[in-house]
Amino acid sequence: MRSGLERKWIMFWKFARFEWKLMRINRKNWLLTIFLLFFFLLYFIYYSEEFIPTLYDKKVGQSHSAYRVFDFLDIQRHDIPEVAEVYDRYTKVQSLLNMQVWHIGSGNDPEQYVEDGLEINRLLLEIHELGNSGIPEHLITPIEDILKEDALLRYIRDNDLPLDSDSFVTNESVMNALSMMSGLLFLVILLLSGNEILVYERRYPSILKGLPIPFMKKVTIKVLLHSLLIIGLLLGGFLLGYYYLSNRIESSSTSVPILMYQDGAFTAISTNQYLIYLFIGFGIVTLLILLLSVLLNMLFRNAALNVLIGLGIFILPDLVRQMGFQAKFLHPIKFIDMNKVLNGELAFQLDNMAIGYWNVIITLSIGCLILFLVIYLINKYTYHRTPKQVPLEKPF
Amino acid sequence: MGLAIIRHEFKMILRSKKNIFFIIALACLLLTYIVFILPTKNTPDTFDAEAVLEEIDQIHAIRQGLIMRGATGYIDFTGQAPYAQFTERGDVLRRLVHAFQAENYERFIQLRMIVPDYLDFEPTPFDRFIGEEALYPGMDMDRRITLTDMRYESYLRADIPLTYEMIEQKTALQTIVNFLASYASILIFAVVIFFSNDMLTKDRRHRSLLQGLPIGWYHLINLKSFVAFFYTGLVLSGFFLLTVGVTTLITGFGSFKLSVPITIPSTQDPDYFGYRFSEFDAMSIAQFLIMAIAMVLLISYLFIRLNALFSLIFRNAWIVLMISLIILFSERIYFSRTFRELFGFELSNFPQTYFDFGRVISGEKYYLLHLESINFGKGMMVLLITIIIIEIAVFLASRIINKRRFFEKSA
Numbered sequence: 001m002r003s004g005l006e007r008k009w010i011m012f013w014k015f016a017r018f019e020w021k022l023m024r025i026n027r028k029n030w031l032l033t034i035f036l037l038f039f040f041l042l043y044f045i046y047y048s049e050e051f052i053p054t055l056y057d058k059k060v061g062q063s064h065s066a067y068r069v070f071d072f073l074d075i076q077r078h079d080i081p082e083v084a085e086v087y088d089r090y091t092k093v094q095s096l097l098n099m100q101v102w103h104i105g106s107g108n109d110p111e112q113y114v115e116d117g118l119e120i121n122r123l124l125l126e127i128h129e130l131g132n133s134g135i136p137e138h139l140i141t142p143i144e145d146i147l148k149e150d151a152l153l154r155y156i157r158d159n160d161l162p163l164d165s166d167s168f169v170t171n172e173s174v175m176n177a178l179s180m181m182s183g184l185l186f187l188v189i190l191l192l193s194g195n196e197i198l199v200y201e202r203r204y205p206s207i208l209k210g211l212p213i214p215f216m217k218k219v220t221i222k223v224l225l226h227s228l229l230i231i232g233l234l235l236g237g238f239l240l241g242y243y244y245l246s247n248r249i250e251s252s253s254t255s256v257p258i259l260m261y262q263d264g265a266f267t268a269i270s271t272n273q274y275l276i277y278l279f280i281g282f283g284i285v286t287l288l289i290l291l292l293s294v295l296l297n298m299l300f301r302n303a304a305l306n307v308l309i310g311l312g313i314f315i316l317p318d319l320v321r322q323m324g325f326q327a328k329f330l331h332p333i334k335f336i337d338m339n340k341v342l343n344g345e346l347a348f349q350l351d352n353m354a355i356g357y358w359n360v361i362i363t364l365s366i367g368c369l370i371l372f373l374v375i376y377l378i379n380k381y382t383y384h385r386t387p388k389q390v391p392l393e394k395p396f
Numbered sequence: 397m398g399l400a401i402i403r404h405e406f407k408m409i410l411r412s413k414k415n416i417f418f419i420i421a422l423a424c425l426l427l428t429y430i431v432f433i434l435p436t437k438n439t440p441d442t443f444d445a446e447a448v449l450e451e452i453d454q455i456h457a458i459r460q461g462l463i464m465r466g467a468t469g470y471i472d473f474t475g476q477a478p479y480a481q482f483t484e485r486g487d488v489l490r491r492l493v494h495a496f497q498a499e500n501y502e503r504f505i506q507l508r509m510i511v512p513d514y515l516d517f518e519p520t521p522f523d524r525f526i527g528e529e530a531l532y533p534g535m536d537m538d539r540r541i542t543l544t545d546m547r548y549e550s551y552l553r554a555d556i557p558l559t560y561e562m563i564e565q566k567t568a569l570q571t572i573v574n575f576l577a578s579y580a581s582i583l584i585f586a587v588v589i590f591f592s593n594d595m596l597t598k599d600r601r602h603r604s605l606l607q608g609l610p611i612g613w614y615h616l617i618n619l620k621s622f623v624a625f626f627y628t629g630l631v632l633s634g635f636f637l638l639t640v641g642v643t644t645l646i647t648g649f650g651s652f653k654l655s656v657p658i659t660i661p662s663t664q665d666p667d668y669f670g671y672r673f674s675e676f677d678a679m680s681i682a683q684f685l686i687m688a689i690a691m692v693l694l695i696s697y698l699f700i701r702l703n704a705l706f707s708l709i710f711r712n713a714w715i716v717l718m719i720s721l722i723i724l725f726s727e728r729i730y731f732s733r734t735f736r737e738l739f740g741f742e743l744s745n746f747p748q749t750y751f752d753f754g755r756v757i758s759g760e761k762y763y764l765l766h767l768e769s770i771n772f773g774k775g776m777m778v779l780l781i782t783i784i785i786i787e788i789a790v791f792l793a794s795r796i797i798n799k800r801r802f803f804e805k806s807a
Contacts, residue, residue: 028714035718046729075478079461080454192714203601303714304414304590312421319425323432 015213016221022200023225032193036233040241043177044248055163056104063097065139070094073134083134089123096120110163114153121150144348148259148266155257155268171256171271173245175343178278181234182339187314188307190286193230194293195306197222202301215379219294227286234282261344262356274342277357281338284364289336291371298378321350328352332367335360397611398619405623408598415591419631422587426635430642434571439564441544443504445493452493455486485511501558505548512541531733539659539763542676546657550678554653567650568643569681572636576688577656577754582724584632585751588696589720591631592624592703594713600803607803614794617704624700632692656684659759661768674763684757687772691753694779698747699724701786708793711802724751733764744769747782 077087103113201208257268317330340346347355470477488511495504599606655678662672706716755761
């Protein structure tokens with residue numbers, strides 16, 4: 001005779017296996033599998049043929065576009081005093097930029113390159129304080145970029161990292177691929193993956209309504225299995241792509257830093273650390289969206305509505321912002337785009353400096369708990385209704 | 397029997413919870429855009445009087461400085477006369493502000509064509525195109541100025557009372573035309589795909605009821621496609637009327653007398669010894685709309701039949717949705733202004749080149765890719781040939797995957 005506890009776990013295990021089988025025979029999951037597994041690989045194969053600018057090329061381009069500013073400053077500087085001050089600083093910036101091009105190219109002096117870079121950033125920040133007078137809008141370097149560059153250079157200086165012209169090439173394509181996956185695309189994949197999570201059972205009520213397992217346990221198993229599948233595939237696909245990329249480009253080094261936004265400032269961390277943070281974030285986003293899918297399934301009992309409403313919620317903050325309201329309470333919806341959270345783009349885009357990685361992780365975790373609680377309460381409520389109010393029917 | 401099926405199908409598609417909610421969501425989105433976002437949105441033609449007044453002050457300061465330094469002549473090397481140029485710009489800008497404040501929009505447009513204030517500053521106006529992978533920013537800039545000029549000329553020629561909304565391109569007709577002529581118009585087909593992705597697969601849930609319908613399988617697929625096509629057309633024209641109606645109430649209807657500026661390939665003969673620059677022309681709004689509707693009908697039909705084909709092969713509505721959407725957006729994967737051949741064939745031979753039909757009609761696609769063979773006529777031909785191929789494929793698929801195999805049990 002097995003004890004009660006043991007019997008409970010046997011049911012848990014058996015239901016998990018049953019659910020896994022259902023997922024396996026669903027053709028939709030196979031398509032998602034193929035997509036997730038080969039997304040990064042195809043992305044890298046396709047885009048590695050494209051020309052990715054090296055650090056040297058970038059500096060040359062930067063120097064050229066900075067030079068354009070003089071066309072605007074030169075004619076005004078004699079007569080408008082603020083412009084004259086900007087002009088003073090800008091001549092120094094231009095000269096340092098050209099020195100940087102020399103140091104990273106034939107001069108081969110990375111240390112001086114870093115020092116010059118820090119000086120440029122200091123001057124550019126001063127120009128920002130002067131209000132950028134005389135510089136047309138499209139040639140102003142955003143503060144965000146200056147801060148990023150500054151943190152990167154400091155990290156390189158403090159850790160004595162080697163720096164050469166090709167350093168950032170691998171980094172760039174990995175980041176591009178991740179930023180393409182994160183956000184809307186990942187959300188659509190999750191919503192599609194979770195859209196029939198409960199509705200499926202309503203199609204075979206005679207079999208599935210009588211299973212002797214509590215509802216919350218069922219939901220837990222389903223959400224866990226789905227999220228394990230998605231995260232596993234995402235990780236697998238990413239490693240596959242990364243393997244290809246590191247074979248393809250010789251100079252791949254994970255010591256090259258990446259910037260992470262936290263508490264209004266950028267800190268440089270190693271690529272590996274960044275990826276670990278990112279995938280933890282993806283994991284929590286997956287849990288959240290799948291729980292949301294369960295909730296939407298319970299409320300609307302329609303697979304298409306799950307995708308529709310999920311997407312609708314995601315674009316709501318953009319819509320409200322377009323209408324001219326700064327609705328801070330809607331910002332957490334945008335946290336789903338983990339890559340943008342990590343690299344600080346979201347914080348600057350929404351003009352909300354509190355959006356740092358740990359804050360976002362905590363907010364999303366609380367969101368998960370709330371969703372779980374709501375699902376529990378709704379289920380409880382449907383059980384506690386008496387036949388007088390509605391005909392006695394077990395929804396799932 | 398056929399009529400009964402059509403009636404039944406139409407009832408089903410009309411009552412589908414998915415479609416109803418989708419229509420509600422889309423209507424909400426559309427109304428929010430028209431009522432809240434459109435009236436306050438800044439378009440490239442929006443006139444910012446404050447900024448222009450500030451520029452006038454700056455020009456005044458510069459002129460004073462030039463006078464103080466005695467630098468009012470011309471530069472020997474370049475032949476430019478900065479003092480005279482600044483004086484002219486300042487004068488015209490001041491008149492521009494006055495015309496704007498007096499709501500004399502005809503004068504406003506005439507002045508704006510002399511001094512394009514919508515460009516940042518004159519000396520190097522094409523900087524802003526450098527970031528957009530433009531190979532020849534100067535050419536893009538010239539094109540933009542020419543198209544804007546042509547549009548302004550059409551305002552003056554139209555001989556109608558001008559409003560500021562017309563200049564800002566916010567009236568009903570202009571909103572519709574601008575939407576159709578942008579890449580966003582491709583979303584129309586996303587709607588088509590979403591409506592028709594489950595037209596066959598939804599029957600598999602009621603196998604006992606529907607497998608035995610006394611009607612041929614291929615015939616049934618055709619009827620279902622027809623109903624989906626008709627329904628989509630109905631919904632899309634409903635949205636069209638809604639947009640026109642509500643926008644008219646808020647920003648005015650606009651006028652059919654205005655024209656859409658288009659880009660066309662050079663009319664010089666191919667052996668011409670010099671560079672064959674693109675040329676520009678104008679098309680009436682009515683003509684643009686008729687061409688757009690023809691393209692929409694053709695591409696919608698193409699996607700509905702494609703959905704039927706995928707439904708037969710995959711038998712799962714979600715897979716159909718995903719694959720059709722991937723095909724719809726497939727051009728984004730490789731699109732670049734220097735990429736003109738796919739698998740050794742010119743891009744103009746592929747149907748996905750024409751999915752953003754508005755840009756094909758307005759000649760923007762030709763201009764971006766610099767492929768003279770991309771035009772409306774060729775687009776219609778390529779799409780028709782694609783449809784014929786898909787028709788044959790659907791016919792064959794309906795023979796191979798017959799009713800019995802389609803309704804077979806699976807998850």
